Amino acid sequence: MLIKQKEELMSLYTETYKHTNRSGRKNYLYLILVMAATDFKVKYDNSALGYLWSLLKPLLMFGTLYLVFSVFVRWNVENYKLYLLLGIILWNFLAEVTLNSMVLLEGKAPIIKKIYFPRWIIVVASSLTSLLTLLLNIVVFFFFFIFSGTPFHPSALLLVLYLIELYVLSVGIALLLCALYPKFRDIHHIWEVFVQLGFWATPIIYPISIVAQKYHKFIFLNPMARIIQGSRQAIIGPPGDFVGVANHLIIILTAAAFFLVGLRLFNKLSHSFAEDL
Amino acid sequence: MITLEQVNKVFHLPHDRKITLRQRFVSVFQKNTYERLYALRDINLNVKQGEFLGVIGKNGSGKSTLLKLIARVLEPTSGRISVKANVAPFLELGVGFQWDSTVKDNIFLYGALLGMSRKEIADKYNWIIEFSGIERFVDAKLKNLSSGMQVRLGFSITVSVDTPILLVDEVLAVGDIDFQQKCYDSFKSFKKNGRTIVFVSHDLNAVETFCDRVVLLENGIVRGIAAPLSILEEYRRQF
Numbered sequence: 001m002l003i004k005q006k007e008e009l010m011s012l013y014t015e016t017y018k019h020t021n022r023s024g025r026k027n028y029l030y031l032i033l034v035m036a037a038t039d040f041k042v043k044y045d046n047s048a049l050g051y052l053w054s055l056l057k058p059l060l061m062f063g064t065l066y067l068v069f070s071v072f073v074r075w076n077v078e079n080y081k082l083y084l085l086l087g088i089i090l091w092n093f094l095a096e097v098t099l100n101s102m103v104l105l106e107g108k109a110p111i112i113k114k115i116y117f118p119r120w121i122i123v124v125a126s127s128l129t130s131l132l133t134l135l136l137n138i139v140v141f142f143f144f145f146i147f148s149g150t151p152f153h154p155s156a157l158l159l160v161l162y163l164i165e166l167y168v169l170s171v172g173i174a175l176l177l178c179a180l181y182p183k184f185r186d187i188h189h190i191w192e193v194f195v196q197l198g199f200w201a202t203p204i205i206y207p208i209s210i211v212a213q214k215y216h217k218f219i220f221l222n223p224m225a226r227i228i229q230g231s232r233q234a235i236i237g238p239p240g241d242f243v244g245v246a247n248h249l250i251i252i253l254t255a256a257a258f259f260l261v262g263l264r265l266f267n268k269l270s271h272s273f274a275e276d277l
Numbered sequence: 278m279i280t281l282e283q284v285n286k287v288f289h290l291p292h293d294r295k296i297t298l299r300q301r302f303v304s305v306f307q308k309n310t311y312e313r314l315y316a317l318r319d320i321n322l323n324v325k326q327g328e329f330l331g332v333i334g335k336n337g338s339g340k341s342t343l344l345k346l347i348a349r350v351l352e353p354t355s356g357r358i359s360v361k362a363n364v365a366p367f368l369e370l371g372v373g374f375q376w377d378s379t380v381k382d383n384i385f386l387y388g389a390l391l392g393m394s395r396k397e398i399a400d401k402y403n404w405i406i407e408f409s410g411i412e413r414f415v416d417a418k419l420k421n422l423s424s425g426m427q428v429r430l431g432f433s434i435t436v437s438v439d440t441p442i443l444l445v446d447e448v449l450a451v452g453d454i455d456f457q458q459k460c461y462d463s464f465k466s467f468k469k470n471g472r473t474i475v476f477v478s479h480d481l482n483a484v485e486t487f488c489d490r491v492v493l494l495e496n497g498i499v500r501g502i503a504a505p506l507s508i509l510e511e512y513r514r515q516f
Binding site for chain 1: 288296297298299301345348349350351352364366368369372373374375376377378382385386389390391394395
């Protein structure tokens with residue numbers, strides 16, 4: 001009797017299932033936009049300053065760190081203000097996309113349990129809100145840039161490329177984390193610690209020159225360090241290695257790897273989201 | 278339209294559910310104990326286009342699981358499910374709403390989830406508001422609406438989409454008499470328009486009135502598929 005039951009179970013698991021659904025719609029763009037708009041409204045609706053918060057947050061963080069590291073501690077960096085602001089803006093984007101996507105996934109549980117739609121749409125929609133914030137922050141950065149009187153180099157246009165790399169990398173990590181989140185909830189806390197750790201392990205507030213040369217290769221294992229260092233060299237100067245093709249190639253390969261692994265894992269595990277969330 | 282071949286769905290209900298790494302780490306040496314719940318066993322089902330199929334059975338017999346599988350919200354443990362057209366699901370008393378958003382935003386979000394474009398939703402917007410009877414509350418947060426209003430809104434959005442297949446689970450239990458009457462009227466027009474409908478209900482009168490065929494489920498097994506009269510007779514005999 002027992003053996004029979006076991007056999008029955010085994011056959012249950014080894015058989016494959018197939019769900020064919022000829023979906024007539026291909027236009028997910030509108031869904032992504034509506035979802036992003038709803039999240040954006042919900043996020044800022046209940047605060048007095050509303051949408052301004054998305055701008056104020058990085059600026060306040062910048063103000064604090066600037067006060068500490070240019071008044072109390074002095075680095076010998078030209079244009080430290082711009083250097084710091086750009087680093088914070090780029091890092092904040094990664095932190096926001098990856099952490100928010102898990103929160104939003106949890107918040108979407110009622111919808112996930114009721115209706116089928118490709119689950120990656122949640123991650124992409126949540127990244128759009130952060131992308132808007134990022135672009136607004138970049139505008140603010142260029143205000144500072146113009147006021148500082150730093151000469152404009154054509155290489156600053158490379159920022160667009162760095163932003164695309166940053167976006168792909170961030171969404172890739174977000175997909176990876178969201179895939180695991182329903183089964184391992186504390187990945188959110190673990191990642192929070194990682195984001196803190198990464199903030200200090202990346203040359204954001206300190207110049208890379210204060211780090212001993214032998215540690216550089218470890219620091220630049222981190223693609224964020226390469227993105228931030230590269231965009232600084234491209235916009236603020238002085239020019240250096242991180243504007244070059246080799247650096248872009250390394251970043252693109254890393255970002256693409258995160259994205260593909262993240263998407264694969266996400267698509268695999270998202271089948272059971274309705275049961276796990 | 279909808280075909281299920283040897284579909285099984287097994288739920289694992291852990292005695293002590295571990296959802297964090299810490300819990301898993303602490304209990305690596307403990308045996309993972311859980312109940313296997315055979316929600317559906319070896320289901321074969323074929324729903325033709327334009328058919329109004331009723332699903333009845335006691336609580337826990339697998340009715341809702343069946344609808345969720347067809348809606349693709351759940352994946353079967355084994356077997357094949359093929360659905361040949363777009364589906365608008367209305368599962369277990371409501372739809373997935375964004376509770377902190379306004380009624381208006383929810384209509385657009387849920388419409389988009391069901392595959393409508395901006396224009397389609399805008400065209401149907403007034404109809405949805407009127408059908409659900411919540412004209413005064415379009416700018417209210419959804420969480421502040423009564424449960425009856427929420428269900429009415431959800432049902433209205435779901436049926437406003439022109440998907441060929443409609444899945445309806447227990448809609449009539451919450452609405453008042455007026456709304457039930459509206460639902461019945463709309464069922465009649467769906468039938469006339471040739472939409473395929475799978476209808477889960479405990480309201481045996483409604484099942485008898487509308488359904489072409491009825492599935493009787495018992496503990497996840499199909500007890501019978503036949504015309505309403507004979508199935509309902511068998512079901513009533515159980516009591």
